[in-house]
Amino acid sequence: MCIWSTLDLQSGYWQIKIAPEHRSKTAFITPGRRYQSRVMPFGLRNAPSTFQRMVNHVLKPVLGDCCECYLDDIVIYSNTPEEHYQDVEKVLTLLHKAKLTLKPEKCHFFQRQLEFLGYLVSEDGMRPQENKIRTVQDFPIPHRGKKIRQFLGLCSWHKAFIPQFSNITAPFYHLTKKQRWKWDLEEQRAFDQLKTCLTHVPVLA
Numbered sequence: 001m002c003i004w005s006t007l008d009l010q011s012g013y014w015q016i017k018i019a020p021e022h023r024s025k026t027a028f029i030t031p032g033r034r035y036q037s038r039v040m041p042f043g044l045r046n047a048p049s050t051f052q053r054m055v056n057h058v059l060k061p062v063l064g065d066c067c068e069c070y071l072d073d074i075v076i077y078s079n080t081p082e083e084h085y086q087d088v089e090k091v092l093t094l095l096h097k098a099k100l101t102l103k104p105e106k107c108h109f110f111q112r113q114l115e116f117l118g119y120l121v122s123e124d125g126m127r128p129q130e131n132k133i134r135t136v137q138d139f140p141i142p143h144r145g146k147k148i149r150q151f152l153g154l155c156s157w158h159k160a161f162i163p164q165f166s167n168i169t170a171p172f173y174h175l176t177k178k179q180r181w182k183w184d185l186e187e188q189r190a191f192d193q194l195k196t197c198l199t200h201v202p203v204l205a
Contacts (some may be wrong), residue, residue: 002077002123003084004114007091008106009055009072013047015100016040016054044113054156058098075116084110119159128158141183141191148175155194162197169194 009015018026026037031040038048048071055069060163063069064088067076076091078084095102108114113122116134116182120129142148152172159165171190175181 002079002112003081003112004074004121005084005088006107006111006114006116007074007076007095008103009074010101010103012072013040013042013051016051046181058094058100059068059091061094067091073116081110084188128161128198130183132158136198137151137195139180139195141188142175143183144181145176148172151191152176155198158198162194 018037020065023036023038026041040050043111044050052069055071055074056063059069059074066083067074067090069075074091076084076087078087091199113120115121115129118129118132119126132154133156136151139151139154140147142151152169155162155165155169160186162168168190171186175183175187
């Protein structure tokens, strides 16, 4: 048995304060006024890595033991309800000490399965969420390079579930280059095969 809880940090980047001597680097001007950020704003090039580094530091005592995190998403996992209660308490205590706040409506506790980073995770393993699969299945036949790149991007997210992914998608790559568009039976078969594969995806342990 495996039990999961997921936590979501409130307003993400805004929980990191900017040192006063560096706030001027975020300044912008409007008519008659000048503003600068006191907390880390969205859009800074190094914001994601800075935020991830901060969360990793806060949760270091439990990372890889009963907890994993990706930016503002935190997942806690345990084998029994008793262990899970203790593990959740450990994580919440660390967040409290760091003065980090959570968004209650996006936190879920003591779940037998969860949605995390686009996957449905349970004690059996993980598989893509149904809405992600449906997006691929409903994708129309591409008619230009931009669309085939979009389709390949969607499918690549799930390539761990599709055996021989690179071989199946090989007919598409000439379409991503600036060449004359040519969609024949080979491309159509590969397009249909990818959709079929995602209809019968295995559960990865």
